[in-house]
Amino acid sequence: MTMHNVGRPTAPATTDATAVASTFTGNRGLAIEEPLLFEVGRLDVTGVDFDDVGAFEPRLGGLGRTAPVDLPGLTEPETMRHYVRLSRQNYAIDLGLYPLGSCTMKHNPRLNEAMARLPGFGDVHPLQPLSTVSGAVELVAELGRWLLELTGMASVAMSPKAGAHGEMCGMATIKAAIADRGEARDVVLVPESAHGTNPATAAQLGFRVVGVPARADGTVDPEEVKKRLGLEVAAIMLTNPNTCGLFERDIVEIAEAVHAAGAYFYADGANFNAIVGKVRPGDLGVDAMHINLHKTFSTPHGGGGPGAGPVVLSDRLAPYAPVPFVRFDKDGSAEFVETRKAAGERGLKPFGRITAFHGQMGMFVRALAYMLSHGADGLRQASEDAVLAANYVKACLKDVMTVAFPERPAMHEVLFDDHFLEGTGVTTLDFAKAMIDEGYHPMTMYFPLVVHGALLIEPTESESKASLDQFIGTLRHLAEKAKAGDAAAFKAAPYLAPRRRVDETLAARQPKLSYQS
Amino acid sequence: MRYLPLSDTDRADMLSAIGAASIDDLFADLPAEKRLATLPKLPPHASEQAVARRLGAMAAKNTSAGSVPFFIGAGAYRHHVPATVDHLIQRSEFLTSYTPYQPEIAQGTLQVLFEFQTQVARLTGMEVANASMYDGSTGLAEAVLMAHRITRRDRAVLSGGIHPHYRGVVETVTRFPGHTVESLPPDLSGTEDILAAIDETTSCVVVQSPSFYGHLYDLKPIAEKAHAVGALLIAVFTEVVSLGLIEPPGAQGADIVVGEGQSLGNPLSFGGPYVGLFATRQKYVRQMPGRLCGETVDADGKRAFVLTLSTREQHIRREKATSNICTNAGLCSLAFSIHLTLLGGVGLTKLARVNHANAVRLADALAALPGVQLLNRAFFNEFAVRLPKSAAAVVEALAARNILAGVPASRLEPNRPELENVLVIAATEVNTDEDRAALTAALREALA
Numbered sequence: 004m005t006m007h008n009v010g011r012p013t014a015p016a017t018t019d020a021t022a023v024a025s026t027f028t029g030n031r032g033l034a035i036e037e038p039l040l041f042e043v044g045r046l047d048v049t050g051v052d053f054d055d056v057g058a059f060e061p062r063l064g065g066l067g068r069t070a071p072v073d074l075p076g077l078t079e080p081e082t083m084r085h086y087v088r089l090s091r092q093n094y095a096i097d098l099g100l101y102p103l104g105s106c107t108m109k110h111n112p113r114l115n116e117a118m119a120r121l122p123g124f125g126d127v128h129p130l131q132p133l134s135t136v137s138g139a140v141e142l143v144a145e146l147g148r149w150l151l152e153l154t155g156m157a158s159v160a161m162s163p164k165a166g167a168h169g170e171m172c173g174m175a176t177i178k179a180a181i182a183d184r185g186e187a188r189d190v191v192l193v194p195e196s197a198h199g200t201n202p203a204t205a206a207q208l209g210f211r212v213v214g215v216p217a218r219a220d221g222t223v224d225p226e227e228v229k230k231r232l233g234l235e236v237a238a239i240m241l242t243n244p245n246t247c248g249l250f251e252r253d254i255v256e257i258a259e260a261v262h263a264a265g266a267y268f269y270a271d272g273a274n275f276n277a278i279v280g281k282v283r284p285g286d287l288g289v290d291a292m293h294i295n296l297h298k299t300f301s302t303p304h305g306g307g308g309p310g311a312g313p314v315v316l317s318d319r320l321a322p323y324a325p326v327p328f329v330r331f332d333k334d335g336s337a338e339f340v341e342t343r344k345a346a347g348e349r350g351l352k353p354f355g356r357i358t359a360f361h362g363q364m365g366m367f368v369r370a371l372a373y374m375l376s377h378g379a380d381g382l383r384q385a386s387e388d389a390v391l392a393a394n395y396v397k398a399c400l401k402d403v404m405t406v407a408f409p410e411r412p413a414m415h416e417v418l419f420d421d422h423f424l425e426g427t428g429v430t431t432l433d434f435a436k437a438m439i440d441e442g443y444h445p446m447t448m449y450f451p452l453v454v455h456g457a458l459l460i461e462p463t464e465s466e467s468k469a470s471l472d473q474f475i476g477t478l479r480h481l482a483e484k485a486k487a488g489d490a491a492a493f494k495a496a497p498y499l500a501p502r503r504r505v506d507e508t509l510a511a512r513q514p515k516l517s518y519q520s
Numbered sequence: 521m522r523y524l525p526l527s528d529t530d531r532a533d534m535l536s537a538i539g540a541a542s543i544d545d546l547f548a549d550l551p552a553e554k555r556l557a558t559l560p561k562l563p564p565h566a567s568e569q570a571v572a573r574r575l576g577a578m579a580a581k582n583t584s585a586g587s588v589p590f591f592i593g594a595g596a597y598r599h600h601v602p603a604t605v606d607h608l609i610q611r612s613e614f615l616t617s618y619t620p621y622q623p624e625i626a627q628g629t630l631q632v633l634f635e636f637q638t639q640v641a642r643l644t645g646m647e648v649a650n651a652s653m654y655d656g657s658t659g660l661a662e663a664v665l666m667a668h669r670i671t672r673r674d675r676a677v678l679s680g681g682i683h684p685h686y687r688g689v690v691e692t693v694t695r696f697p698g699h700t701v702e703s704l705p706p707d708l709s710g711t712e713d714i715l716a717a718i719d720e721t722t723s724c725v726v727v728q729s730p731s732f733y734g735h736l737y738d739l740k741p742i743a744e745k746a747h748a749v750g751a752l753l754i755a756v757f758t759e760v761v762s763l764g765l766i767e768p769p770g771a772q773g774a775d776i777v778v779g780e781g782q783s784l785g786n787p788l789s790f791g792g793p794y795v796g797l798f799a800t801r802q803k804y805v806r807q808m809p810g811r812l813c814g815e816t817v818d819a820d821g822k823r824a825f826v827l828t829l830s831t832r833e834q835h836i837r838r839e840k841a842t843s844n845i846c847t848n849a850g851l852c853s854l855a856f857s858i859h860l861t862l863l864g865g866v867g868l869t870k871l872a873r874v875n876h877a878n879a880v881r882l883a884d885a886l887a888a889l890p891g892v893q894l895l896n897r898a899f900f901n902e903f904a905v906r907l908p909k910s911a912a913a914v915v916e917a918l919a920a921r922n923i924l925a926g927v928p929a930s931r932l933e934p935n936r937p938e939l940e941n942v943l944v945i946a947a948t949e950v951n952t953d954e955d956r957a958a959l960t961a962a963l964r965e966a967l968a
Contacts, residue, residue, distance in 0.1 A: 040635045040861055049867030051602060053949070056877040061765075063876070064898025066729075066736045068767050068869075073642045076864015079604055086632075086858060090613035093620075093628035097612035103621075110523055111616050114568050119789070120606075123579025128592045129791030130927045131583065132919040138581030139790045145578075152561050164654035164792065167844045178696060199835040203844035207665075208696040212839045250549035281547055286554045305609075305851030306629035307619035307811065309654070309793030325692070344934040355692025359595055359657035359685040359780075360791025372575060378565035379558065381521040387543050388526050391534055394546050398538040412546045439625055444618075450835070467525035468534065495819070500624040503819035507623075510816035510828040514805065516648045517638040 034501065037088040041518040044075025050082050092501040093306070094444045100466055100474050104416040104447035104459025105198070105246060107276045107298035109389075112376065115301065115369035124368050129360035133339055139364065143329045144337035146371045150294060150315055153382070155285025158321035160314045160328055162362040166273060169293025169312025170204040170240075172325060172357055176291055176316060177238050177267045178208055179323040179354035188237035188266065194223050196247055196451040201240045201271060210237060217453050221247040221408035221418075225256045232264035242271035243287075244278065244414035246451040247407060248393065248459065258288025267291065267320070275299045276463070277390055277415035280383030290317040296363070300370035311366035322351045327361050388464035389415040392471055396462055399475040403482040407454045415463070421456025423482060428490035431456035434481060436504060439497035441477045521565050585788055585924065589955035591882070593902045593946025594732065594927040595656070595683050595758045596791065597783045599871075600950055605785050605858045609851055619811075619847065623826040624818070629850065630825035633813035636857040643763050643860075643868075644755075644777040645770025646799035650810040652853040653796025653845070656780030657686045660726070660756055661693035662809040662843055663776045663798065664701075667724035667752045669807050669842070674699040676724050677717045680707035681731025683758055684932040690726070706929070706939060708895055708904065710735030715745045722749060724776075728756040729766070733929075733944060734896050734903040736766065743773025752776060760784055760797065761948075762900040764865075764872025776800045784863075785855030795852035805829065809843035871949060875901035878947040878956070885960045886945070891967055895942070902946040904929070908967060911943040917966045923959055 029036045061067065077085060094101070101108035119125060127139055147159045160176070163169035174191070181188050191205040194215045202212045213231055218224045228239065239261050243251045251257070258268050270284050270292035276299040284292050296302045296311040304310075316324060326346055331337040340346050346353045377385060390413070397406055397417040405422040421431045435445030435458070447459040462471060485493060497503065526534075531543070540546055547555070566574075585598045592598075609615065613628060620626030620633075633651045640649035653659035664676050676694065678687055678701060691701050704712055710731065718725055725746045729737040743753045755769030757779040769777045782794040800808055806829065814828035831837065835846065863871060879901040887894040891908035907914055911928035918925040926945035933939050947956070 037631070039631065041638060044861065044864065046865060049864045049870070050604075050862035051867045051871070053867075053870045053874055056874050059877045059880050061876060062880050062883075062896075062898055063765060063900070064736050066738060066767055066898065067765055069771070072764060072865030072868050074639060074860065074863075074865035074868065076867055077861050079602070079862065082604055082858065082862050083608070085861070086608045086614075087611065089628040089631055090608075090611040091628065092626075092631075093613040093617045094622070094625040095613045096616035101618065103618055106618055108616075108618060112523060114571060116610060116615075118572065118575045118579075120787075121576060121579040122584035122586060123582040124575075125787040125789050126584040126586050126598070127582050127790045128585055128590075128598070128788045128924070129596055130592055130594050130931065131585075131924055132916055134916065135583035135919055135924065136790065138578040141581065142575070142578050149562065152559065164658065165845075165847045167846050168654060168658070171844060175692075175696060198846075199838045199841070200844050200846050202839035203837070203841040206839035206841075207844050209698060250547075252549040252551070255551050255554070278550070280559050281556060282550045282554050283556065287551070303615045303851065304618045306614055306617045306626075306632075306854065307651070307850035308847040309795075309849045309852055310847055311793070341931070342934050355695070356685060356688035357658070357692060358689060358792070359655060359683065360794075363792040364790035365787075365793050368575065372571055375563075375566050375571045375574060376523065376568070377521065379560075379562035381524070381565040382562075383559065384521060384524060387546075388524055388531075390546050391526070391531060391538075391543060394538045394540070395534040412540075412548055414546075435622075436624070439622065444625060445622055464524055464526070468530040470525075497624050501627050502624045502822060502824045505623045505818045505824040505826050506816045507826055507828065510814040510826050511831070514812075514829060515815040516634075516805070516812055516828075517641045518634070 035088050037085060039518055040085065041075055044077050046075055048076040048078060050077055050079045099442060100462065100470055101444045102446045102460045102462055103444065104461040105273055107461060107463060109301055109463040110465040111301055111303040112373060115372040118372045119365045119368040124364065140329060140337055140339050142371060143367055144331050146367050147329060149374045150313060153279055154292065154315045155283030156315035157318040158316045158324060160316065160324040162325060162327065162358050163293060163312040163314055164358055164363055165308065165310035166293055166295045166312045167200040167204060168357065169314045170200055171207065173269055173291035173293055173314040174204055174208050175354050176320045176323045177269065180320055181237050183352060188235055190236045192228065192231055192236060192239040194241060196245050196453045197240060197242055198246065198271060198273065205240065220410055221249050222251050223257065225253045225260060228257050229260050232260060232266065236264060236266045238267040238269050240269045240271060242273060244274040247418045248413045248416040249408060249411050250414055254287050262288065273298060274415065277386055279386045280379065281386055290320050296366050296370040301373045302366040302369040309363060309366065311363035323354050325355055325357050326353045385464045392462040392464060392466055393417045395471060396460055396475060400478055403479050416459055416461035418454065419458040420454040424485055427485045429485040429493045431458055433493035433496065434485065437481050437493050437496040440499045443474065443477060588922045588924055589958045590924045591926050591945050591947060591959060592924050594944050595780060596788055597759055597946060597948055598788055598950050599783050599948055601785055601859060602862050604862060605855050608858055609855050614851065614854055620827060623824060627825060630813050632854055632857055634815060634825050636853050637813060639857060639860050640797050641799050643768065644799045645768030646777050647802040648805050649799035650808055650812050652848040653798050653810055654849060655792065655794040655796045656758055656778060657689040659778040659796030659798045660686050661689045663754045663778045664690050664694055664724060664726065666776065666807050666809060667754060668699060670804055671723045671750060671752060673721060673723035675721050676701050676726060677722050678703040679714055679727045680704035680712050681733060681735055682726060682728045682756065683732045706933060706936065707731065708733055708942065710896060714742060718745050718749060718751060720749050722751040724752040724754050726754045726756060730757065730759060730762055730900045730902060734899040736898040736900065739769055739772035739774060754778060759901060761872050761875055764868035765876055766900060781856045785859035786852050793849060793852050795849040795856050807842060810845055811848045874949040878951050879903060882947045882956050885956060886963060889964050889967065901948055902944065904942055904944050907941045907943055909941060911941050914966050918962050921962055923962050925959060
C-alpha cells in the first residue's frame with residue numbers, strides 16, 4: 004500500500020477575496036438563511052410526545068373542530084435550528100453597545116433570569132390561596148419599598164404591564180381624584196418633546212391635550228406652563244430628565260405652579276436611570292410617575308416586551324390606585340388587597356382594574372435582584388456612570404457632530420441634530436445605517452421631534468471606557484467620511500447586515516401580515 | 521460592583537476629557553437643595569450568592585404548583601413546557617434585543633413575529649393577527665374600544681361567562697371615554713339568553729368560550745344576531761389549548777378574537793408576564809391596536825420583514841393614535857410561537873385531547889361525590905361545581921393538606937352571595953391519576 008505523505012495544506016493560498024460573489028445556498032459562511040416555519044414545517048409532524056389517554060367520551064357539546072388545525076410542526080432538532088438561525092440575525096446588548104436613546108439598553112444580569120425561574124416564583128398561580136404565596140406577596144412588597152425609597156413617594160401601584168400602561172394607570176388615578184373632588188378638569192398639558200405615548204394616553208382617557216413649547220435650551224419654560232394653567236387643567240405630563248437628555252431645572256417651580264392651580268404633576272419615568280439615588284421625584288413635587296423596570300432596573304427588553312410599569316403615587320393620589328395592590332404599613336407588614344370591595348372596606352377608592360392579575364411578577368423578581376445586587380451605593384454609581392458616559396460621548400464628538408443643546412450638561416443621554424451633515428447629502432437615516440456596517444446598533448433617530456434629524460445616544464453605565472472609545476472613534480470616522488463627500492457609500496448602507504435597507508413603503512402599501520402559500 | 525465596568529481611573533480620565541471637576545458638575549441642573557447625599561434606608565451592594573440566598577428564601581415560602589396536586593385555572597393554566605422553549609428564549613439575541621426598529625439587524629425577531637401572527641390567525645380562524653398584547657384582559661379592553669371605533673357606537677354587551685377580572689378591565693378602560701358596558705349576570709348554567717340583550721345600539725357582543733365557568737357556547741347564532749343589527753362579535757378565550765379541539769371563533773363568525781396565550785410556552789409566574797392574542801378581519805386592520813409585522817423586500821430584492829402600518833400608532837399619531845400601546849409581549853410571544861411550532865396542529869390537538877380527557881374524568885369523579893353538583897354540560901379542561909358549603913373554606917382546608925383544588929368564584933365576585941359555594945376547577949395534562957384521586961378523596965372528606 005502507498006502512503007500519501009502530502010497532507011492537508013496548513014497555510015492559506017493567496018486568492019482574491021471578492022471572488023465569491025454568491026453562493027449556491029444563499030448562505031454566506033456562518034450567516035445562514037432560514038426559511039419561514041410554513042415553508043419548512045409539515046402538517047403531520049409534531050415535536051412533542053404524549054402518553055396515550057385511552058378511550059373516553061368527549062363532552063364538547065357538538066362544538067368540536069370540523070377541520071384540523073392548519074399549523075405545521077417541526078421536530079425538536081429542526082425547531083432548535085430554526086430559532087437559533089433566526090436569533091443570529093438580531094443585534095443584542097450581549098453583542099455590543101446599543102445606544103438607543105430613551106431605551107436604556109443596559110446589561111441584563113443572568114442572576115435575575117435564574118431567580119425569576121425559581122419554582123417558588125415562576126411556578127406559582129395568581130389565584131392560589133394567599134396562605135400559599137406569602138413569599139410572592141413579600142417580594143412584591145419588598146420591590147415596592149425599594150421603589151418608594153428611591154422615588155420618595157407614598158404609595159405604588161404594581162399592576163401596570165408596561166410604561167404606557169403605567170401612564171394610563173397614573174393618569175386614570177388623576178382623573179379619579181379630580182372626579183372625587185367634584186371637578187370637571189379635562190385638559191392635560193404635554194410638552195412638545197414628550198414621548199408620543201403621553202398625548203395618546205391622555206386622549207385615551209378622554210382628556211384634551213394642550214402642547215407646551217420648549218425653550219431654546221431644550222427645557223420647558225415655567226412661564227409657558229403658567230400661561231396655560233387654569234380651572235380646566237387636570238395635569239401636566241412631564242418627562243424628567245426630558246427626551247433631549249436634559250434635566251428640567253425649573254421642575255420645582257413648575258410643580259408649585261401646577262399644584263397652586265389645583266392640577267397634578269405626572270412625571271414620565273422613562274429616563275429615571277439618570278437620577279436614581281441622586282434626587283427623588285417625590286421631593287420635586289411629582290404626584291405620579293411610572294417606572295420602566297425594563298429600562299432603569301435591567302429586566303430584558305426581549306425583542307419588544309414584556310415590560311413592567313409600576314406607578315408611584317403621592318399621598319393625594321394613593322387612595323385611587325387600581326386593584327389589586329399590596330398595601331404595607333410602616334411596621335413592615337404587607338397585605339394583599341385584591342378586590343374593590345376589600346379596598347372600600349379600608350377606606351380606599353380604587354378607580355378600577357387594569358389587568359387580569361397582579362402585574363409582571365417575572366419582571367418584579369428580576370428588578371429586585373438587580374436592586375439588591377447594586378444596593379444603595381451601586382444604584383447611585385450606576386446613574387453617575389450613565390451620566391458620565393453620555394457626557395464623555397458628547398465631549399468627544401462635539402467638534403465633528405452638532406450637539407443640539409450644548410450649553411447644559413447632558414444627563415444619561417445626549418442629543419445631536421443633523422446640522423453637521425448639512426451639504427453632505429447624507430441624512431440622519433443614512434448615517435445610522437452606516438453604523439450597522441461598523442457593527443453597531445444605531446442610536447434613536449428622528450426623536451425627539453423638537454430638533455431636526457435627531458440622533459439621540461444613550462450609552463448606559465454598562466460600557467467600559469474601551470468600548471466607549473471605540474464607539475466614539477467609529478462615529479468620528481463616519482462623520483468625517485460624510486464631510487469628505489462620500490455620500491454614495493452612506494446611501495446604500497448597510498452592506499454587511501443580514502439584510503440591506505428594507506422597503507417600508509411597500510410593506511405599508513400592500514400589507515402582507517401573514518404567510519400565504 | 522460586578523455590573524459596572526468603569527474603574528476610578530477611567531472615571532477621572534473621562535471627567536477630565538469632559539472638562540468637569542467632579543461628577544457633581546454633571547448634575548448641576550438638579551436643584552441643589554433637593555439633591556441626595558445617600559440613600560440611608562437601603563442596604564449596600566450584595567454578592568450574587570447573597571442575593572440568591574435572600575430571594576431563594578422568599579421563593580421557598582411559596583407552594584409551587586408543581587409540588588402538589590394542582591387544579592387552578594381561571595385564566596392562567598399550568599402546562600408542561602418543553603425544555604427547548606426556555607433554552608431558546610434565553611438566547612442573548614432574543615433576550616437582550618430591543619423592539620425591531622432597525623429591520624436590517626432584527627430579522628430574527630421580525631420573522632418570529634410574522635410567524636407568530638400567522639400562527640395566531642390560523643389558530644383562531646381569522647385573517648390577520650397583531651404581534652401580541654400585554655395579556656388577554658388588556659387585549660379585550662382594546663378590542664372593545666376598536667369595535668366602538670368601527671361601529672361608531674359605544675354600548676358593549678358582555679356575556680355573564682366573561683372572566684370577572686376581564687370584565688373589570690373592560691369596564692374600567694371604557695368608562696374614561698364615557699362608553700357603556702352592559703354586563704349580564706354570571707352565567708352559571710351556560711344557558712344565558714344574550715340574544716335578547718343585542719339591539720341597534722349595540723356596538724359589540726363579547727362572549728368567552730370556554731367561559732369562566734367552563735361552558736362552551738355556540739357563537740354562530742350570536743354572530744348572526746350581532747351582524748343583523750350592525751354590531752360586531754368579539755370572541756374571548758383564556759385557555760388557548762382549547763382551540764386544539766374546539767371550532768375556532770373565526771369559523772363561527774367572530775369579527776375580533778382575543779385570548780390569553782400564556783398556556784403555550786409561558787409559566788404561571790404569579791400572573792405575569794403573559795401574552796395577549798389579538799386577531800381580526802383584514803378589513804378592520806387599520807383600526808387594530810398594537811404592533812404589526814409585515815413582509816417586504818430589501819434593496820437587493822430579498823424577502824425581509826419590518827414593523828408596518830405604524831401610522832396607527834402613538835409615536836406618529838400622538839393623541840390621534842388607535843391606542844397608547846407602544847410595545848408587545850415580545851419574549852412571551854416568542855415562547856408561545858416556539859411551543860406551538862414544536863406542537864404543530866396535530867400536537868396541539870393531541871395536547872387538547874389529553875386535557876379534555878383529564879377534565880372529563882375528574883368532573884365525573886367529583887360529580888359522584890355526595891352533595892357536589894357539576895354545573896356544566898359541555899366543557900373543555902375546566903368546569904364549575906356547586907358544593908354544599910363555602911367553596912373558599914373548602915379550598916383553604918384542602919390547601920392545608922397540600923392540594924390546590926381550584927378557585928372559589930367568590931374570590932373574583934365578592935358581591936354575589938349566590939356564588940358562595942361555586943368552585944371553578946381546571947385539569948390539564950400535568951395532572952396524574954394520583955392527583956385526581958387525591959383531590960377526590962380530600963374533597964369527599966372536607967364535605968363529610
